[in-house]
Amino acid sequence: MSNYIEHEGTIIEQIAEQKYMVKIVQQSACATCKAAALCTVAESKEKCIEAIATDTTLSVGDQVVIYGRTTLGYKALALAVIIPLAIAMTTLLSVSHYTSNEAVAGISTLAILAPYYALLWLLRKKIKRIFVFYIKHKL
DSSP: OOSEEEEEEEEEEEEETTEEEEEEEEEOGGGGSTTTTTOSSOOEEEEEEEEEESOTTOOTTOEEEEEEEHHHHHHHHIIIIIHHHHHHHHHHHHHHHHHOOHHHHHHHHHHHHHHHHHHHHHTHHHHHHHSOOEEEEOO
16 A cells, blocks of 8 residues: 555646645546446546645646645544544533433534634644645656
């Protein structure tokens, strides 16, 4: 298993001296199927990712490979899914145990997630420094 996640993309903008905006096309697994044109399940999304280049010969329009460590995916999964799920389940079980009121438990569960996501938003610059991607020329 590789230690890196890689996606092919195109440089669309140079942000700083060695920082570029790269457009990638993220496809679902079935998008490469021969019947994908006839199927409504197949999907693809364009995303723009900020990446750092060590190669100074890159320019706008170049085909590149953007890559990052596999651990970034695990960190993103933890921040977006696992931690909020743990918070929600703990809140739901605690409030329903102490109040025996399902409506209060449900509302409390949803309400407790708002501060969590607000905290993520406030820490977005710090989180952005953790999620760093790099560029290399497409071979």
